[in-house]
Amino acid sequence: MNLADSSTLTTTLITRGYRRVDDEKDADLLIFNTCSVREKAEERVLGRLGEVYQYKKKRPHMKIAVVGCMAQRLGEKLRAEVPYVDFVLGTDRVFELPDVIEGIEGTSPVMTAFGHENMDMIMPSKETSFSGFVTISRGCDNYCTYCIVPYVRGKERAHSADQIVGAISKLVDEGVAEVTLLGQNVNSYRYGDTDFPRLLERVATGTGIQRIRYMTSHPKDLSERLVDVMAEQPKVMQHIHLPLQSGCNRILRRMGRVYTIEHYLKTVEYIRSTLDYVSLTTDLIVGFPSETDEEYEQTLAAVRTIRFDGAFMFRYSVRPGTTAARFDDDVAEEDKIDRLNRLIKLQQQIGEEQNQREVNQVRHGMVEGFSRRSEQYYRARTEGNKIVLFESQRPLESGTVVPVRITSADAYTLHGDMMRVN
Numbered sequence: 001m002n003l004a005d006s007s008t009l010t011t012t013l014i015t016r017g018y019r020r021v022d023d024e025k026d027a028d029l030l031i032f033n034t035c036s037v038r039e040k041a042e043e044r045v046l047g048r049l050g051e052v053y054q055y056k057k058k059r060p061h062m063k064i065a066v067v068g069c070m071a072q073r074l075g076e077k078l079r080a081e082v083p084y085v086d087f088v089l090g091t092d093r094v095f096e097l098p099d100v101i102e103g104i105e106g107t108s109p110v111m112t113a114f115g116h117e118n119m120d121m122i123m124p125s126k127e128t129s130f131s132g133f134v135t136i137s138r139g140c141d142n143y144c145t146y147c148i149v150p151y152v153r154g155k156e157r158a159h160s161a162d163q164i165v166g167a168i169s170k171l172v173d174e175g176v177a178e179v180t181l182l183g184q185n186v187n188s189y190r191y192g193d194t195d196f197p198r199l200l201e202r203v204a205t206g207t208g209i210q211r212i213r214y215m216t217s218h219p220k221d222l223s224e225r226l227v228d229v230m231a232e233q234p235k236v237m238q239h240i241h242l243p244l245q246s247g248c249n250r251i252l253r254r255m256g257r258v259y260t261i262e263h264y265l266k267t268v269e270y271i272r273s274t275l276d277y278v279s280l281t282t283d284l285i286v287g288f289p290s291e292t293d294e295e296y297e298q299t300l301a302a303v304r305t306i307r308f309d310g311a312f313m314f315r316y317s318v319r320p321g322t323t324a325a326r327f328d329d330d331v332a333e334e335d336k337i338d339r340l341n342r343l344i345k346l347q348q349q350i351g352e353e354q355n356q357r358e359v360n361q362v363r364h365g366m367v368e369g370f371s372r373r374s375e376q377y378y379r380a381r382t383e384g385n386k387i388v389l390f391e392s393q394r395p396l397e398s399g400t401v402v403p404v405r406i407t408s409a410d411a412y413t414l415h416g417d418m419m420r421v422n
């Protein structure tokens with residue numbers, strides 16, 4: 001979502017006459033769009049702010065803006081700590097940056113109040129020439145006990161289906177072939193009579209978009225109906241990001257996740273039995289307060305049973321103001337690191353095995369450009385959101401979809417041969 005917000009802000013600035021520069025040293029305005037989800041993300045921003053101070057010392061007219069979640073969380077405190085920051089704009093105020101810079105009446109250099117966004121305005125963002133993001137809902141009402149998001153992004157509010165369909169049609173007119181629908185919990189989307197499965201159907205049947213992705217799904221709200229729509233609508237890609245967080249029911253309860261591992265396994269079973277092919281990815285946290293070795297082992301066991309295609313794995317990080325911040329953060333840092341390393345190792349092995357299962361299958365990759373390492377290979381994204389590398393005798397334009405037979409795989413990448421298209 002930060003990526004999407006950054007692109008939208010960039011577009012807003014460009015329409016107001018700003019120009020992007022290649023080197024940050026030459027910028028008159030530096031913007032940090034920040035994340036607060038873990039302490040490390042915030043520390044990195046503070047580190048980078050320290051680094052860019054040298055540019056500002058040489059070119060004092062340079063303005064520095066900190067926007068987004070960390071700006072929302074810290075507000076004035078951020079300027080007290082880093083006085084050379086010129087503008088601090090919270091999550092609802094990000095897109096007002098050009099007004100603030102121009103000193104338009106009613107604005108001020110530090111703005112964090114909620115309720116100022118215009119939900120009638122939807123701002124799709126074009127990520128590349130062929131792919132875009134559309135935010136369908138903002139904020140979150142779930143209050144998982146470890147999570148800062150509901151505090152910094154506010155209550156959940158949705159854009160109307162008409163707006164979303166309109167925004168996607170606009171992207172299609174601009175040549176976009178793939179859209180990702182974004183929300184903290186897309187499954188709880190509701191606007192009038194439209195719930196998320198219905199919205200997906202409308203986007204699939206009512207726009208000219210070729211491919212539709214979405215994230216993130218909350219296991220408590222992922223319905224069988226949604227999976228059925230995925231089976232019925234070929235434009236909806238077969239990838240579900242379904243954060244599990246922990247494999248232990250006591251920890252899940254303490255995290256406020258309101259589902260059990262049994263419920264999660266049942267959901268996965270329905271997904272895998274309904275869809276011919278699907279790639280399943282997740283988020284996991286280790287070292288949540290009071291997690292014992294045995295409870296951690298339950299997460300490993302769940303990972304072994306479910307066999308995710310990929311996972312984002314984190315050490316628990318205390319976020320001030322959340323419910324879990326009042327729990328004793330009693331898992332030693334070295335134990336958290338050890339648990340995380342063992343989990344990553346296990347998931348890497350399973351990820352590689354899952355990728356091996358794709359060998360000899362034909363996947364349809366949307367071309368993204370050349371491989372990062374070599375222009376000998378094209379890079380494309382499969383239905384399951386995996387990267388596949390392959391050679392082509394003829395030049396391929398980004399955004400085209402080509403069939404590729406998978407020939408080999410490692411933990412992160414598939415390799416294949418492009419098939420002839422008649």
Ligand code: SAH
Nearest residue numbers: 037146147184216243283284314315316317
């Ligand atoms: N709304 C999404 C994403 C939330 S943040 C969802 O519910 O899935 C992305 C991930 O960061 C979470 O899924 C969780 O695994 C991780 N995360 C959030 N807060 C954290 C914390 N305090 N410490 C460690 N990881 C955290």
Ligand code: SF4
Nearest residue numbers: 140142143144147149
């Ligand atoms: Fe955070 Fe939970 Fe909301 Fe996701 S669903 S953003 S983890 S509170």
